[in-house]
Amino acid sequence: MHGKARIRLVRRLAVPAAATVLAVAAAACTGSSSSGAIGSGTAVNGHARHGGTITIGWENATPNFIFPLAPATNSDGYNVNLTDQMWPYLVYSGDGAKSIVNPRESLYTSISYSDGDRKVTIDLKHWNWSDGVPITSRDFTFVYNLLKANVPNWFLYVPGLFPSDVASVSTPSQHTVVLNLTHSYNPTFYTEDVLSTIQLLPQHAWDKTSATGKVGNYDESTAGAKAVYKFLQQQGGQMSTFATSPLWKVVDGPWALSQFTASTGYYTYVPNKHYSGPDKPFLSKVINEPFTTDTAELDELRAGSSLDIGNLPFNDLKQSGVLKSEGYSLASMQVAGVAEIMPNLYNATVGPLLRQLYIRQALEDLIDRPQIVSKVYAGYADPGNGPVPMQASGPWASPLEKSGGPYPYSPSAATALLRAHGWKVSPGGTSTCQHPGTGASDCGAGITAGEPLSLQLAYSSGLTGMAEQNAAIQSSEDQAGVKLTLKSEPFNTLAGTMGNCTAASHPASTCGWQLVDYGYDPYTGLFPAGAGFFNTGGYNNLGGYSSPEMNQLINATEYGSSTQAFFSYEDYAARQLPWLWIPDSDYIFVYRSNLAGFAPLNPFSGSNNTQDWYYTS
Amino acid sequence: MTRYLAQRAGQAAVVVIGLMILTFIMIHLEPGSAARSTLGVRATPGRIAIFNSTYGLNQPLYRQFLTYIDQVLHGNLGTSYSLQIPVSTLIAQRLPRDLLLLGLSTVLALLIAVPLGIYQAVRRGGVSDHVLTGASFTLYSTPDFLFAILLIALFSVQLHLLPPEAPQASSVGGMLADPRALVLPVATLALVTVASYSRYMRSSAIDVLAQEYIRVARAKGLPQRLILLRHVLRNSLLPVVTLVGLSFSWIVAGAVIAEEVFNYPGMGLLFYQAATTHDFPVLLGSTLVVGVATVIGNLAADVAYGILDPRIRYGRT
Numbered sequence: 045m046h047g048k049a050r051i052r053l054v055r056r057l058a059v060p061a062a063a064t065v066l067a068v069a070a071a072a073c074t075g076s077s078s079s080g081a082i083g084s085g086t087a088v089n090g091h092a093r094h095g096g097t098i099t100i101g102w103e104n105a106t107p108n109f110i111f112p113l114a115p116a117t118n119s120d121g122y123n124v125n126l127t128d129q130m131w132p133y134l135v136y137s138g139d140g141a142k143s144i145v146n147p148r149e150s151l152y153t154s155i156s157y158s159d160g161d162r163k164v165t166i167d168l169k170h171w172n173w174s175d176g177v178p179i180t181s182r183d184f185t186f187v188y189n190l191l192k193a194n195v196p197n198w199f200l201y202v203p204g205l206f207p208s209d210v211a212s213v214s215t216p217s218q219h220t221v222v223l224n225l226t227h228s229y230n231p232t233f234y235t236e237d238v239l240s241t242i243q244l245l246p247q248h249a250w251d252k253t254s255a256t257g258k259v260g261n262y263d264e265s266t267a268g269a270k271a272v273y274k275f276l277q278q279q280g281g282q283m284s285t286f287a288t289s290p291l292w293k294v295v296d297g298p299w300a301l302s303q304f305t306a307s308t309g310y311y312t313y314v315p316n317k318h319y320s321g322p323d324k325p326f327l328s329k330v331i332n333e334p335f336t337t338d339t340a341e342l343d344e345l346r347a348g349s350s351l352d353i354g355n356l357p358f359n360d361l362k363q364s365g366v367l368k369s370e371g372y373s374l375a376s377m378q379v380a381g382v383a384e385i386m387p388n389l390y391n392a393t394v395g396p397l398l399r400q401l402y403i404r405q406a407l408e409d410l411i412d413r414p415q416i417v418s419k420v421y422a423g424y425a426d427p428g429n430g431p432v433p434m435q436a437s438g439p440w441a442s443p444l445e446k447s448g449g450p451y452p453y454s455p456s457a458a459t460a461l462l463r464a465h466g467w468k469v470s471p472g473g474t475s476t477c478q479h480p481g482t483g484a485s486d487c488g489a490g491i492t493a494g495e496p497l498s499l500q501l502a503y504s505s506g507l508t509g510m511a512e513q514n515a516a517i518q519s520s521e522d523q524a525g526v527k528l529t530l531k532s533e534p535f536n537t538l539a540g541t542m543g544n545c546t547a548a549s550h551p552a553s554t555c556g557w558q559l560v561d562y563g564y565d566p567y568t569g570l571f572p573a574g575a576g577f578f579n580t581g582g583y584n585n586l587g588g589y590s591s592p593e594m595n596q597l598i599n600a601t602e603y604g605s606s607t608q609a610f611f612s613y614e615d616y617a618a619r620q621l622p623w624l625w626i627p628d629s630d631y632i633f634v635y636r637s638n639l640a641g642f643a644p645l646n647p648f649s650g651s652n653n654t655q656d657w658y659y660t661s
Numbered sequence: 662m663t664r665y666l667a668q669r670a671g672q673a674a675v676v677v678i679g680l681m682i683l684t685f686i687m688i689h690l691e692p693g694s695a696a697r698s699t700l701g702v703r704a705t706p707g708r709i710a711i712f713n714s715t716y717g718l719n720q721p722l723y724r725q726f727l728t729y730i731d732q733v734l735h736g737n738l739g740t741s742y743s744l745q746i747p748v749s750t751l752i753a754q755r756l757p758r759d760l761l762l763l764g765l766s767t768v769l770a771l772l773i774a775v776p777l778g779i780y781q782a783v784r785r786g787g788v789s790d791h792v793l794t795g796a797s798f799t800l801y802s803t804p805d806f807l808f809a810i811l812l813i814a815l816f817s818v819q820l821h822l823l824p825p826e827a828p829q830a831s832s833v834g835g836m837l838a839d840p841r842a843l844v845l846p847v848a849t850l851a852l853v854t855v856a857s858y859s860r861y862m863r864s865s866a867i868d869v870l871a872q873e874y875i876r877v878a879r880a881k882g883l884p885q886r887l888i889l890l891r892h893v894l895r896n897s898l899l900p901v902v903t904l905v906g907l908s909f910s911w912i913v914a915g916a917v918i919a920e921e922v923f924n925y926p927g928m929g930l931l932f933y934q935a936a937t938t939h940d941f942p943v944l945l946g947s948t949l950v951v952g953v954a955t956v957i958g959n960l961a962a963d964v965a966y967g968i969l970d971p972r973i974r975y976g977r978t
Contacts, residue, residue, distance in 0.1 A: 058739070109747045117715050119700045163733040196707050203705060236894075281745060306746075307754035307831040308926070333829070340924040343825035347817040366818075417973050534937040539702045540693030562702060584703045 081306060092326060092640065092658045099331040100654075101341040101354035106309030106334055110292050110301075111280025112243045113190060113273070114199045114473065121553035122309075125332075128243070129313060130295035132321075134166070134184075135240040140649035143380065145236060145570065148322050149653075151179070151244060151296075155235055161228040161605070165240075167217040171320030173246050174295045179320075181215035186247035186263050186499055188213050190276075193269035197277075202568075202576060202583070230605045249294040250276060255496065287311070297327050297585050298655035305563050308332040315653070323326040326641075326658035345372065345634055352639065359508050361422060373637045376424050376630040377645035380434040380572070383428055383564035384502065384623035385517075390545040390588045394499055394558045396490025398587075403488075403497070404621040408451040409458035410521045417627045420512045424630040430618030432572045436647045440572050442611040442618075450619045455523040462524060474498055475525030479649035498527040502542075503561040505532035509629060514561060517626070528559075538562065546581070546588040560586075564628050574598045574613055578622045584634050589622035669963070673956035674889065677975020680952040685726050685923040692720050695939035699742045716942075729945065738949070739942030741935070748946035751931060756913060756950065757833050759920075760915065763912040765843065766850035769904065774855045778896065779889060781868055785863075793859075800856035809849045809922040816845060827925035846923040850916060858901055865897040872896075880947075895969055902965045909958025910951045 046391035071420035099135045109118050136149035146559030153167045169584050171179045190209045191198055209229075214222045229238075252259050253271040279291055283306035286292060292301060298321060299313035311332050315325040333351070335341040346363065348370045354375065356363070359562065364374055387407075389397040417425045426433040429449030434441045444450060451457075459469050466479025467486045475497040487495070503514050520527040530537040533541075539562075543554030565577065565584060576582040579598045580590040600606070618625070635642045641656040675952055696712040697704055704712075713719040732739060738748035781790045817825035827846045828836035836843070869875065870893060878888050917929035928947060935943035 106744065116711045117700070117742075119704075119743065120745065199708070201705075201707075203707065234911060287796060305831050306750075308829060310829065334926075336921045336926055336930060337922050337924075340826065343813050343817060343922075344924070345811075347825045349819060349824065349826075536698045536938040537693065540695065540698030540939050542702065543694070543697065547791065554697075565703075583705050586702060 057176060065414055079286070089587055091661045093661045094658070095328045095331040096326075096659045097331060098327055098352045098636075098654070098657065099333055099350050101344065102309075102334050103338050103355065104334070104336060107311070107333075109280050110286045112245065112277045112278070113187075113194075114200050114280070115277055116197045116201070126311065127299075128297070128649075129299040129330075129652065129654065130244065130292070130297040130301065130316070131243040132297045134242045134244060135235055135569075136649075137236065137240050138262045138646035140646060141378070141644035142438055143570055143647065145240075155231075157231040157234075159224075159227075161234075162225045164223040164225065164231075164234065164239075166221040166223070166245075168221070168280050169320070169509055170219060170496060172294060172318060173249070174293065174300060174316045174318045175246075175249070176318060177246070177248050178218070179244060179296055180218045181221045182218075182247050183244040184221045185213055185215060187242060187245050187253060188422065189263035189269045190245075190273050191325070193263075193266045194273040197273075200241055206242065217508065228603055230571075230602055232605060233571045233573055233602050237484055237568045240569040244296065246294045250291060255279070268542055271507075281461050296320070298323065299330065301330070311388050319655075321655070323655045325655045329656065330654050346370065351636045353633065353642065356419065356634050357508075358424070358629070358632065361632070362535055367634055368637075371637050372634045373633065373643075374474055375633050375645055376642035377631050377633065378426060378433065378647050379432060379564060379566070379628050380436040380570075380647045381564040381566040381628060382431050382572075382577075382623075383426075383626050383628035385561045385626055386587050387621075387625050388547050388555060388557050388587045389544050390547055390555055391558050392555070396488065396500070397495075397497065400465070400488040400491070401620065404624065405451060406458040406524060407521065407526065408621055408624050409454045409461070410524055410526060411624065411626060412453040412520050413625070413627050416658070418515055419628060420509055420516060421629045422491075424632065425627040426617055426630075428625045428627040430614060430625055431574060431577070431623075432614050437567075437572050438570055439607070440614070442614045444611075444615045445618060450615070451621075453520075455520070457573050458524040458526075462497070466491060469521050470525040473525050474527040496527065497525060497625060498529070499558050500529045500531055501559040502531045502533060502538060502557055504535040504538060506534070507563075508522065510561065510563070511624065511631060535562070542586065544583075544586050544588070546590070559624075561626070573602060574617060575602055585622070587622070589620075591622075593621065594620065594622070600629060666960070666964075669960050673953075673960065677958060679951045680948060681730075681867055682726070684948045685729065686722075688939075688941055689722055689725075689970070691939065695742060695941060699937040700961070701808065712742075712889060715975045716740075733949070738946040742940045743934075743938045744940075744943075748942045751943065752928070752950060754831070754948055755926065755928045755931050756836075758925065759913055759916060759929065761833055761836055761918055762827065762843070762846055762919070762925065762927065763850060766847045766854060767908070767912060770854035770858055771901070771905070773851070774858030775894070775898070775901065777855070777859045778901075779866045781859070781863040781894060782866030782893075782897075782977070783889070785867060791942060794863075797856040797859055800852050801860070803853070804918075805849055805853050806918045806922060809854055809919060812845045812849060813922070824841060825923070827919075827923040829924070844920050845927060849923075850919055858904065861900045861904055862897060865900045866893055869893050869896045898969055899966060902962050903948065906958040906960075906962025907955075909961070910955040912952045912958075913930040913950055 105122040107122045107124045108120050110127060112127045112131050114123055133153045136146040139146040151169055153169050157164045158172055168179060173179060184506040188207055195201050201298060209226050211224045211226050216222060248259060251263050251272055253262055253275050262296060263273050286304035287301045295316050298316055298319045300316045302314040313330040338355055338357045343358055344351045345354050345368055353389060389399045413427050426435050430445040432441050432445060432475050462469050462475055464487055467475050468478045469475045477491050477493060477495045479486045480491055480493045482489050501514055503510050514530055518530055521528045521620055541554060542557045542560055545555035575598050577584050578589060579595050596618050601613050621650040640658055640660050646653055694893055695718060696709040700708055700712060717725055727885040738745050741751060782794050784790045813825045816823040823844050824842045826842060828839040828842040830836045875892055878892055916927060917933050920927045920930040931943060
């Protein structure tokens, strides 16, 4: 299994690993019958049985930090998998395969917005920590105080958002928290994308500055909060004490850590006997076993070992028959993210080309997304019609996206567009600019006479599905004389050499890239906000796209609450192509056939809601 | 001998320091940013600044190097950027795993290859020599990952006789307590090595068998078994000793494929992953280990020469 979808900043690193699952075999390309054998999961008949152990295989997963507020320098996405079983989020995202808030599993009873959506009132459930102490609003202010004093050093911090957007916090009662925000927010956005990233932490046990020191209210001063944060961060990296430190014994989630082997990343949970939530764990133990590769994991499954859950790479879909004979079932999980090819609008060589909307439109016209979904991903992928996933986005896919997006596959439309803008189109060759200039029928600013329509597409190496997909795109772009050169590199090499490029940074050494396919970008929460992706200067706006209209439309989705406003942003982004849209493939999981509660899979919990799993008798 | 060893130790120190300097310069010449590589493409400028400040990457290169050398002299190899674990801890966790796996496979390979090479030399040109030569070439030219996959497919998936994973215990004792899990990875690594060692052993034994002292021994009526054990074996081993000495660095970090396939994270995988993530401290730490292993391996080979061939005496002019 893979890292979880809810990590705001670091999940990118998990993308290549995750994408490994999505690789596809040639057999799948021919429409393998195995594809039809996978569903989103079916109900398992039989009575729920209490007890039993489950072993989950994790690919290349070695959590290394247990304190839930990891430092800015720590990018290990698997830490979330380790911690959110013990310290769940205030707002729990996803209910089965439904992309909705799950109030049952959440820590609040109500969240209300007032004062023009500048004031948020959160009523907490009357739950207890594992040591019997009630969870209170003080635990929220503890988190807030720690983050406020240390915000640059929090790995999930997004500039401008929590806690920077909170003017003050008050706690009118033991179970009520009131946030006064610096400005009005769309309540849906704030609940689903901001409050869903906040975990409550036990102030009564963790508000201390040393292992032997007494618990106090140190967090209430800035200096104290810094000292507490420093102490907890130092303790949080001590892997040898993850399972033994008294600090980490105080949890409010369904599970408590019982073993952690620092050298291998192997760890186990046992039920938190004092869990106050609605779904008490059925299982008596959960074992998390790391694997170096998905192949090693698959070998373990095929050998009929003790492994109960693992992932299945696309190129091993043909193994589904063998796996079923070994007593496993298969389920797919949609991804709440957007897959894209990023264009660098400020590349010194091809920036002028990519800044032309009509060229981006032609490039998109030439991507045969339905064929990639069916042939490369055997049907297990979101079509990628725009910035919002069709399948895992709840109600946010607009009618335009549902109808196939603004740019359905059409080589003729691409050819016509290029010709209309002064290009000599050479199918199978390289098209060249014939009419330089800035007129309506000219190639556009900065494009010279005879300039070839030739681009380099870089992508992560080692991923069969991604390589096949980009080979297919290269082939289809060729139909209008768009010469795509493919270049694959290890993901981290790509990440290290490709920086944010804007008009101001041009021509920085890290702006040599032209087009890049990293994999996909997960949305932070249930609300597929465009902030950070397409707004000017957004942290993930690597290609330098900048449009006042886009900024205004994104602001309207974050600060207003109209569905129509969201669709306006979404359709504008879909048409403007700050990124080229491509299919976003699903994950395929293998699990014991007598394990109930595993499927259908929740895209937001990373299929990690183990408290709901049980064996049937 | 002591003087010789001291001289070699001094040379080794110079070699290792030179290697460290070269590695330090080369990895910093690599294009790209360690911060972006570690934190990902969505890293904000603020996070990148904290990262660079935390690890001293905002300092001039010469100062970074001096700081690193100072750390190393104080026993501190730094902290992995991506794993957030001290490099010395990582090496302490991973090195024994590789020493066990590759050490066992090397010993097993020697136990098979040495008699095999002598046997082939004695039967040179015969049917058995041709068959074994063909088998050796086949083994030598087959990638180890293919052996691994075939062995897993047969013994784990089809026959369910052996587990597809290497031992998962964290200690050497724990790993040795699971001998079934060691069979496939050790066999995979040994198969390729047997092919290589046996070829060297065969060639060397053929040379020795043609020496006059062997003819003299035969003329004196010494039984073939004693000739082989006392004269051929000992004198034929020199090239293999060189080979084993040179392969010390491989023993500590050379099993990337086997580590991947058999789910056995060791030094090889650590080194490979560090290379793709700009994880400078791990790269430097691994280089240090490999450098020291190479030096020790060669030194051990030199000492072994002296033991095997009394004519070789170090430190005498």
